Amino acid sequence: MKITDVKRIHFRGKATWQSDPCGHGHPGPLRDSPMSILVVETDEGLRGYDVPTMYQEPYDGIDIPKWDGGKWDLSAPIKKPDADPGLERLKSVLIGEDPFARERIWDKMHKMERMGGTVSQRLVSSIDCALWDMFGRYCNLPLLKLLGGHREQVLAYGSTMCGDHWEGGLNSAEAYGKFAKKLVEHGYKAVKLHTLMDEHWDGNNWVGSPDVNYDIECCEAVRDAVGPDIDLMIDCFHHYDRYSALKLGKAIERLGFVWLEEPMDEYNVSSYKWLCDNLEIPVLGPETAAGKYYTRAEWIKYGASDLNRCSAGDVGGITPAMKIVHLCETFGIPCELHGGGPITLAMMGAMTIPGKYFERGLLHPFMNYEVCAPWLNKMIDPMDKNGMVEVPHTLPGAGVDINWDYINDNLL
Amino acid sequence: MKITDVKRIHFRGKATWQSDPCGHGHPGPLRDSPMSILVVETDEGLRGYDVPTMYQEPYDGIDIPKWDGGKWDLSAPIKKPDADPGLERLKSVLIGEDPFARERIWDKMHKMERMGGTVSQRLVSSIDCALWDMFGRYCNLPLLKLLGGHREQVLAYGSTMCGDHWEGGLNSAEAYGKFAKKLVEHGYKAVKLHTLMDEHWDGNNWVGSPDVNYDIECCEAVRDAVGPDIDLMIDCFHHYDRYSALKLGKAIERLGFVWLEEPMDEYNVSSYKWLCDNLEIPVLGPETAAGKYYTRAEWIKYGASDLNRCSAGDVGGITPAMKIVHLCETFGIPCELHGGGPITLAMMGAMTIPGKYFERGLLHPFMNYEVCAPWLNKMIDPMDKNGMVEVPHTLPGAGVDINWDYINDNLL
Numbered sequence: 015m016k017i018t019d020v021k022r023i024h025f026r027g028k029a030t031w032q033s034d035p036c037g038h039g040h041p042g043p044l045r046d047s048p049m050s051i052l053v054v055e056t057d058e059g060l061r062g063y064d065v066p067t068m069y070q071e072p073y074d075g076i077d078i079p080k081w082d083g084g085k086w087d088l089s090a091p092i093k094k095p096d097a098d099p100g101l102e103r104l105k106s107v108l109i110g111e112d113p114f115a116r117e118r119i120w121d122k123m124h125k126m127e128r129m130g131g132t133v134s135q136r137l138v139s140s141i142d143c144a145l146w147d148m149f150g151r152y153c154n155l156p157l158l159k160l161l162g163g164h165r166e167q168v169l170a171y172g173s174t175m176c177g178d179h180w181e182g183g184l185n186s187a188e189a190y191g192k193f194a195k196k197l198v199e200h201g202y203k204a205v206k207l208h209t210l211m212d213e214h215w216d217g218n219n220w221v222g223s224p225d226v227n228y229d230i231e232c233c234e235a236v237r238d239a240v241g242p243d244i245d246l247m248i249d250c251f252h253h254y255d256r257y258s259a260l261k262l263g264k265a266i267e268r269l270g271f272v273w274l275e276e277p278m279d280e281y282n283v284s285s286y287k288w289l290c291d292n293l294e295i296p297v298l299g300p301e302t303a304a305g306k307y308y309t310r311a312e313w314i315k316y317g318a319s320d321l322n323r324c325s326a327g328d329v330g331g332i333t334p335a336m337k338i339v340h341l342c343e344t345f346g347i348p349c350e351l352h353g354g355g356p357i358t359l360a361m362m363g364a365m366t367i368p369g370k371y372f373e374r375g376l377l378h379p380f381m382n383y384e385v386c387a388p389w390l391n392k393m394i395d396p397m398d399k400n401g402m403v404e405v406p407h408t409l410p411g412a413g414v415d416i417n418w419d420y421i422n423d424n425l426l
Numbered sequence: 427m428k429i430t431d432v433k434r435i436h437f438r439g440k441a442t443w444q445s446d447p448c449g450h451g452h453p454g455p456l457r458d459s460p461m462s463i464l465v466v467e468t469d470e471g472l473r474g475y476d477v478p479t480m481y482q483e484p485y486d487g488i489d490i491p492k493w494d495g496g497k498w499d500l501s502a503p504i505k506k507p508d509a510d511p512g513l514e515r516l517k518s519v520l521i522g523e524d525p526f527a528r529e530r531i532w533d534k535m536h537k538m539e540r541m542g543g544t545v546s547q548r549l550v551s552s553i554d555c556a557l558w559d560m561f562g563r564y565c566n567l568p569l570l571k572l573l574g575g576h577r578e579q580v581l582a583y584g585s586t587m588c589g590d591h592w593e594g595g596l597n598s599a600e601a602y603g604k605f606a607k608k609l610v611e612h613g614y615k616a617v618k619l620h621t622l623m624d625e626h627w628d629g630n631n632w633v634g635s636p637d638v639n640y641d642i643e644c645c646e647a648v649r650d651a652v653g654p655d656i657d658l659m660i661d662c663f664h665h666y667d668r669y670s671a672l673k674l675g676k677a678i679e680r681l682g683f684v685w686l687e688e689p690m691d692e693y694n695v696s697s698y699k700w701l702c703d704n705l706e707i708p709v710l711g712p713e714t715a716a717g718k719y720y721t722r723a724e725w726i727k728y729g730a731s732d733l734n735r736c737s738a739g740d741v742g743g744i745t746p747a748m749k750i751v752h753l754c755e756t757f758g759i760p761c762e763l764h765g766g767g768p769i770t771l772a773m774m775g776a777m778t779i780p781g782k783y784f785e786r787g788l789l790h791p792f793m794n795y796e797v798c799a800p801w802l803n804k805m806i807d808p809m810d811k812n813g814m815v816e817v818p819h820t821l822p823g824a825g826v827d828i829n830w831d832y833i834n835d836n837l838l
Contacts, residue, residue: 114567117574121778153565155526162529162745311756315727333574337752344723344753366533 022050026424035214062148069387094426100132142331150411161364172197173375177210191235203401204245211251224251249275256285263293286318296320325352363405391415434462438836447626474560481799506838512544554743562823573776584609585787589622603647615813616657623663636663661687675705698730708732737764775817803827
């Protein structure tokens, strides 16, 4: 079998996100938005897909402001994006290839990431995920079983969005506590705070106010609100100095938190080693540092990582991410995967030395997460009342049940 | 699908090996020998197999002596072995399991290896290999493609048996040189010496004479015989002290060898680190040290391993061995697999940061390796005139073409 085409199906989807000036996501109004499914095709008619699955809706009656205070213009026309030059470049090594030669294909794509300029890690990841989806469709097996399958259920944590400045939002320690309590009432047995990280250069000055003391107040409020039996984690501003990070770490140690995530720039590896040495609470990372599995291996060797971290999207696909899972297993270090979705669930399901927690969200008081995206027939990660999520195992491949009627009615 | 049975099919096979008192293999006369295929069965009729594939025949007219000088008794009756208590114990965690849940199954078996007493690593490996074979048979894909596929051909090295004391055997530096030349004429582009390692306790005294100076003479004779363009390696007596190992390493550095393999006890990890630090030539290991992927990870972290090493059989199956391959990839360290056979070929084929050399043998002047075992329809690893071996990729699973007529005619 040979790959004959790699392309995107563009369609009019739905989005609710807005980014702050630092790139963090916050709620926005529900609106049309261009989206795409990546498709790999073969000469035998077999296809593999990488499908966006993130979706939520504002609760009725919520009027979400723009971050910068401006007005929403929801009337802008939705148009098909221009051709992706990275995808065009990758086609030169994909067309004619054996779709099951994932290692060889990934190796070629990885080399072009360096030389390609336009070839992004996210794109490489998307193609690798589509190849795994195709593998599963060919074999009529879910990704979980292709990867070896260890467990069919994983424990979710409610992962909040970053702090904001909105009334009714995540604008105070009290607001975090109230929201965390609501999440626990909903069924979550674990909650992670993304605290305020709005520091940015406004053209003239640094503005915004990430602050370890405020983070600690938020953590205290959440612990007070949920009681002692809920697992808690924090992902905070990523550019604290090592002494601020230590102060935060010591405080959440006292509060019985599970981990401290990315409190410093991830290229400051010596400080991560120092922080691991000086804290009892596990430090989690790296998440965003470049270098894929090489970087994870060096962090482990160097003792800079109590809990390791990756996702398929962070490192160029399932192929390299499973190597990180296996690396972690060989050192007995849990790998806590970053972000949600079906790929993360399958990878978690296949771990023998497990990452324990599935990141569900990001969540916000304004938003209803418990809805199915209109371009899917079924939600990816429904959670039961014990806070558990099933690993997709009924459909072949990635297990995404695509609503082709919706896609075809909304093609761009 | 559920596993319904795990069993062995016992048959009257053929063997030619004899062991010296240290457990090393040497040629013996061709004779009947009890052999077995491990079978995993499911409620849907699907089966997976682990099949022995090692076989060779003495050349016509060769009369192979017994190592101890005694007489061969080839008339002893061949009987079916007793039930394997380890297999009976493992059944308790295998029957009823999803055969695709390899990670969960392996985890259970691994835990029973510690607690089970009778559960051996080789048995765990055999079951894991049968599960991978079944996975491939279900998907109609060869193991190479299940593992991701990177290359369809690998470079072989002719791996000699250990030194002996037989005329016409491997009993002198000159004999090694002559045999190496013959291997190169046959097509090999690489040759590995297993030198003399016959030291053992005879009940009263240490006897035998492994000797670094003799090893060096053998290496010199082989380099002289094959010229500068053939890749050479050595696997020597495994209990030299570190200064002897260094002397041997320096000598084969001068002779342009590719690696030095297991010159010291593999639990002497500090000496391996010291040897790696003091030699330019890569030191290869660990091979026989217990501890599976954990041990390989520690060797890498500690700098005790220039080239890493494992096989499915050495670490409990394909599942853990691929974790070692992936561990090595995350550190950019080649993993040179131990021993031949279809599983090794598939794993080599799926490496992105490759081990380079496929171990073909073990070879001896008395023995013809280029023959198909009578219980197979096709040889596993025919070599072309460029010294390359194809990774099995035409049959599903492990790619072993079993001669069921032979098996059924010779059931025990």
